[in-house]
Amino acid sequence: MNIDTALKEAMSIGGAVGVALVDYDSGMSLGHAGGGEWLNLEIAAAGNTEVVRSKLRVMQTLGLSDTIEDILITLHRQYHLIRLMSGVKARGSLFLYLVLERDVANLALARHQLKRIEGELQI
Template identity: 35%
Template structure:
């Protein structure tokens, strides 16, 4: 499983402007399948574990409200970074992507992430 995830991560790092880090994490257990960071002191596995709580909270809210909805993504905008939590169609895992907001274009970032995530859909 790790080779296609490694290729996914490398494509994202190489082609997404402002790339900081990425992680692919299982929603149920919190196990991180893959992580990579272009910044030495940025731990994407740690960030992903905290963001798992955000995903779970939103899934619980959707359930409590009785909504027939699924999460496409969750966007968190910080003062100098954008964090995207892209949840798989079946909710079994999510992709955590952090980019530098001064170098990234949100539309392009999401389009590129969607392009590269197609390569891992159905393999995890």
């Protein structure tokens, strides 16, 4: 699946507000969908790049020989889900960033669907 198709599928997840595919080496978004006045996905992509980099540094400092599947940030009204792309079909420095309305979203189902999208996405 290509980037545009993956972003459209992510936006079909219940409660989805916005989604971006981000390269955390550069902090640049390779594509995004949704968002709006209160959710600038370009700024969010750059900011969440720092979240990913920070967690990877901590893991390295601790000597953890594991990988990050996803990072969840829970707000009062939203879930922000960062899914690191580890598949062989993608470069190793990418993540999917998905914002969900908490009142509408099913977090477990959203994580499952994002994992499926990750597995099918080809860069």
